[in-house]
Amino acid sequence: xxxxxxxxxxxxxxxxxxxxxxxxxxxxxxxxxxxxxxxxxxxxxxxxxxxxxxxxxxxxxxxxxxxxxxxxxxxxxxxxxxxxxxxxxxxxxxxxxxxxxxxxxxxxxxxxxxxxxxxxxxxxxxxxxxxxxxxxxxxxxxxxxxxxxxxxxxxxxxxxxxxxxxxxxxxxxxxxxxxxxxxxxxxxxxxxxxxxxxxxxxxxxxxxxxxxxxxxxxxxxxxxxxxxxxxxxxxxxxxxxxxxxxxxxxxxxxxxxxxxxxxxxxxxxxxxxxxxxxxxxxxxxxxxx
Amino acid sequence: xxxxxxxxxxxxxxxxxxxxxxxxxxxxxxxxxxxxxxxxxxxxxxxxxxxxxxxxxxxxxxxxxxxxxxxxxxxxxxxxxxxxxxxxxxxxxxxxxxxxxxxxxxxxxxxxxxxxxxxxxxxxxxxxxxxxxxxxxxxxxxxxxxxxxxxxxxxxxxxxxxxxxxxxxxxxxxxxxxxxxxxxxxxxxxxxxxxxxxxxxxxxxxxxxxxxxxxxxxxxxxxxxxxxxxxxxxxxxxxxxxxxxxxxxxxxxxxxxxxxxxxxxxxxxxxxxxxxxxxxxxxxxxxxxxxxxxxxxxxxxxxxxxxxxxxxxxxxxxxxxxxxxxxxxxxxxxxxxxxxxxxxxxxxxxxxxxxxxxxxxxxxxxxxxxxxxxxxxxxxxxxx
Ligand SMILES: Cc1ncc(C[n+]2csc(CCOP(=O)(O)OP(=O)(O)O)c2C)c(N)n1
Numbered sequence: 001x002x003x004x005x006x007x008x009x010x011x012x013x014x015x016x017x018x019x020x021x022x023x024x025x026x027x028x029x030x031x032x033x034x035x036x037x038x039x040x041x042x043x044x045x046x047x048x049x050x051x052x053x054x055x056x057x058x059x060x061x062x063x064x065x066x067x068x069x070x071x072x073x074x075x076x077x078x079x080x081x082x083x084x085x086x087x088x089x090x091x092x093x094x095x096x097x098x099x100x101x102x103x104x105x106x107x108x109x110x111x112x113x114x115x116x117x118x119x120x121x122x123x124x125x126x127x128x129x130x131x132x133x134x135x136x137x138x139x140x141x142x143x144x145x146x147x148x149x150x151x152x153x154x155x156x157x158x159x160x161x162x163x164x165x166x167x168x169x170x171x172x173x174x175x176x177x178x179x180x181x182x183x184x185x186x187x188x189x190x191x192x193x194x195x196x197x198x199x200x201x202x203x204x205x206x207x208x209x210x211x212x213x214x215x216x217x218x219x220x221x222x223x224x225x226x227x228x229x230x231x232x233x234x235x236x237x238x239x240x241x242x243x244x245x246x247x248x249x250x251x252x253x254x255x256x257x258x259x260x261x262x263x264x265x266x267x268x269x270x271x272x273x274x275x276x277x278x279x280x281x282x283x284x285x286x287x288x289x
Numbered sequence: 290x291x292x293x294x295x296x297x298x299x300x301x302x303x304x305x306x307x308x309x310x311x312x313x314x315x316x317x318x319x320x321x322x323x324x325x326x327x328x329x330x331x332x333x334x335x336x337x338x339x340x341x342x343x344x345x346x347x348x349x350x351x352x353x354x355x356x357x358x359x360x361x362x363x364x365x366x367x368x369x370x371x372x373x374x375x376x377x378x379x380x381x382x383x384x385x386x387x388x389x390x391x392x393x394x395x396x397x398x399x400x401x402x403x404x405x406x407x408x409x410x411x412x413x414x415x416x417x418x419x420x421x422x423x424x425x426x427x428x429x430x431x432x433x434x435x436x437x438x439x440x441x442x443x444x445x446x447x448x449x450x451x452x453x454x455x456x457x458x459x460x461x462x463x464x465x466x467x468x469x470x471x472x473x474x475x476x477x478x479x480x481x482x483x484x485x486x487x488x489x490x491x492x493x494x495x496x497x498x499x500x501x502x503x504x505x506x507x508x509x510x511x512x513x514x515x516x517x518x519x520x521x522x523x524x525x526x527x528x529x530x531x532x533x534x535x536x537x538x539x540x541x542x543x544x545x546x547x548x549x550x551x552x553x554x555x556x557x558x559x560x561x562x563x564x565x566x567x568x569x570x571x572x573x574x575x576x577x578x579x580x581x582x583x584x585x586x587x588x589x590x591x592x593x594x595x596x597x598x599x600x601x602x603x604x605x606x607x608x609x610x611x612x613x614x615x616x617x618x619x620x621x622x623x624x625x626x627x628x629x630x631x632x633x634x635x636x637x638x639x640x641x642x643x644x645x646x647x648x649x650x651x652x653x654x655x656x657x658x659x660x661x662x663x664x665x666x667x668x669x670x671x672x673x
Contacts, residue, residue, distance in 0.1 A: 057499050
């Protein structure tokens with residue numbers, strides 16, 4: 001494993017083979033020091049790493065509920081402040097816990113200005129409970145609660161713009177990455193932790209059963225998400241898009257390559273694919289990739 | 290915090306907030322709801338005035354406030370929150386979680402009715418909603434009991450790793466003035482040393498632990514059985530902690546009870562024909578109503594969880610009538626207190642009746658209590 005070894009998350013968890021979330025977690029862990037407390041929301045990561053009496057975590061780790069990781073972390077930070085312990089606090093949650101049920105509570109934490117790094121592993125659905133749609137599920141995706149059928153071609157709502165919600169709270173560090181870029185993830189985590197105040201990173205983490213891809217296609221999917229312009233690698237420092245996010249020579253791949261490798265999009269007709277291409281094209285303009 | 294050992298004429302909320310400040314929690318978080326507001330406003334002001342050094346976190350909901358104190362407790366802090374009614378119901382998922390994680394949260398509940406219909410006045414519907422959450426649930430009759438319970442609550446929570454809720458009747462206790470003795474920091478410190486959980490039991494980088502992991506059926510039921518056993522066993526700790534505290538801070542009481550072990554208090558004749566069982570501030574009114582009744586006694590439940598079944602059975606055994614008065618319903622069944630009492634008195638051969646009183650602040654007068662006693666030869670459930 002060489003440079004990819006870390007001691008914070010040991011081997012032996014029981015996530016699916018090829019799980020994109022667990023690879024991203026490894027990249028996050030490589031950026032953390034031993035003086036870090038982890039707070040986890042309910043979801044795949046919690047379930048697959050802590051089957052009592054075992055645990056894959058070598059850092060102090062707490063799971064309370066699905067939606068309350070943010071205020072729990074605020075409380076931890078407050079106790080550390082009172083006791084003058086400089087320990088860092090990092091939250092890990094899925095997109096369901098972030099975009100949906102935990103959103104109001106995340107807003108409260110950001111409003112309090114607590115120096116906590118919030119990491120959202122974005123599988124674009126509730127993976128743990130069997131791939132139901134969340135506020136992060138993109139338009140057109142087939143999930144068990146936005147199923148395709150005679151009258152439906154999958155999710156009819158657009159993916160919620162969580163990055164803008166984070167930026168609207170005035171966070172000094174907001175970033176986006178995908179599981180295909182572990183060094184980018186590690187760098188962003190380090191930068192976030194070095195920035196005063198709350199910070200937010202969301203990482204696209206392909207879900208093998210959710211996206212209906214093969215176990216060896218996780219990284220390919222996460223890379224195509226970036227190359228198509230659908231999930232660009234972004235970083236906002238002090239509310240400004242950083243120069244590292246911009247690449248004027250970027251040659252985008254058509255979204256077809258990304259969409260058609262995934263079972264959740266296989267039903268899409270050319271007209272619908274064109275609609276998703278529009279989203280990618282718009283991203284390329286907005287983010288000047 | 291300015292306070293002394295002398296009698297002061299204080300609002301109940303002020304008495305509670307002064308006591309909490311003297312207990313010196315590390316982290317406080319709360320969300321406003323009538324009739325809890327005065328308590329948390331006082332605590333915010335003490336901190337703003339530099340008279341207290343806890344972290345006071347403004348939460349955006351009761352659910353957040355409960356989660357904040359849960360996190361602070363998991364990180365080894367002494368914590369406090371307070372709520373009422375709808376706020377308590379909104380916290381519910383966190384309350385079960387805190388007990389399951391064995392975190393020593395302490396919280397005041399300014400008891401209030403639950404809507405709909407919306408109503409801000411006192412009853413015990415809110416407390417009953419958390420009956421099975423795994424918390425120790427204490428009830429206060431008056432200001433002094435409320436003050437005492439808060440100090441004792443921390444002793445219990447931090448030595449047993451069980452969260453504790455102190456129930457005080459909304460308005461009746463929170464907004465009324467009474468003579469009360471506020472223990473100073475020195476007295477409290479003698480009883481309750483600074484909180485320092487053992488390494489390996491809280492979130493600390495020196496010894497990493499996994500808190501709140503996933504339990505399969507094989508492990509889950511054992512964890513639950515242990516929590517139940519520990520809560521039941523806490524009756525002994527409560528009696529000990531209560532007696533110890535009352536030695537340090539004896540307070541003058543108007544009517545000396547015949548029996549008081551911290552779990553229950555009995556006032557009345559040695560062989561009562563009729564035994565009233567009740568909780569909270571209405572006990573004061575019942576005592577008033579019993580002045581001219583020489584065959585009726587009052588067994589006041591101070592600790593609802595753990596349930597003092599053994600004490601109740603002992604007092605109920607030789608009575609002819611059991612009269613359970615309570616400020617909550619369990620719609621479609623008997624009241625929660627009645628059901629618990631009856632489950633613990635299999636030997637009782639007399640007549641038992643259940644009286645639902647004081648819902649949504651409905652007045653409980655001496656006259657009503659006399660009428661309840663008159664009706665006590667007839668079994669069943671009645672609303673007053
Ligand atoms: C209040 C509450 N509602 C629902 C659930 C059930 N639940 C557990 S995990 C989960 C989905 C998690 O999805 P996400 O946050 O996207 O994380 P993932 O599993 O995809 O990593 C749900 C719905 C719960 N635990 N608590």
